[in-house]
Amino acid sequence: MQQVRHLLEGKGKAVFAVAPEASVYDAVRQMAEKNVGALVVMQGDALVGIVSERDYARKVILKDRSSRDTPVAEIMTASVITVSVDATVDECMRLCTDGRLRHLPVIDGEAMVGIVSIGDLVKAVISEQKETISQLESYITG
Numbered sequence: 001m002q003q004v005r006h007l008l009e010g011k012g013k014a015v016f017a018v019a020p021e022a023s024v025y026d027a028v029r030q031m032a033e034k035n036v037g038a039l040v041v042m043q044g045d046a047l048v049g050i051v052s053e054r055d056y057a058r059k060v061i062l063k064d065r066s067s068r069d070t071p072v073a074e075i076m077t078a079s080v081i082t083v084s085v086d087a088t089v090d091e092c093m094r095l096c097t098d099g100r101l102r103h104l105p106v107i108d109g110e111a112m113v114g115i116v117s118i119g120d121l122v123k124a125v126i127s128e129q130k131e132t133i134s135q136l137e138s139y140i141t142g
Contacts (some may be wrong), residue, residue, distance in 0.1 A: 002124050004092065004106050005085040015100040015112055016104075017042040018051065020073035024060055027051050031090050038103040040112065041076045047105060047112055049076035054102075083109045083116070089124045092116060 018027045018039045027039055031053065037058055041049035049070050059066050059075040082105045083092055096118050106114040 001088045001090060002128065003085065003089070004083055004114075004116055007089070007116055007120050007124055008085065008106060011114075011116075011120060013114040015040060015115055017045065017112075018072055020048055020076065022063060022070065022072050023068050024051075024056060024065075024070045024072055024075060025067040028053070028056055028067060037117070038115070040080075040105050040115065041072055042112070045110075045112075047080060047082070047107075048106065049073070049078045050080050050103060051076040052103065080105060084108065089121055089128070093121050093125065096121065099108045 016030060016036055016039050016042055018030060019040050020043055025037060031039060037054075038050055040047055041051055044091050046051045049072075050087065055075045055077065056067070059065070060070055081095060081099060081101060083095065085106055085108045087106075095104060099132035102118045103110060106116060
């Protein structure tokens, strides 16, 4: 079973972050520029939240708030579920499914080292299933 560390080796460890006092507009602009659906919210080296397109849609747009005047801290999810680099893809899938999450920040000790998305996890599961099918086909025909 693949671990999160393997996913990060393949996709890279880039972490896109925003400060809690930044405007929601700046956060959404950065998400668009980086082509990501969420940013971690960092106060210095400390993870203090995560903000996503879903937060923007539900907490700004639907409440008719100004994205330029609203700080990220007011709409972010503060109780962030994180995973370690040793977590398995299955464990992460379970967390995403049970918590209806799309992004999991990855922690190694105290350091933020990456983020995995539900898309990353699905790709890993599909890859593993293809490998299993290939091995089974070889066994059957071999």
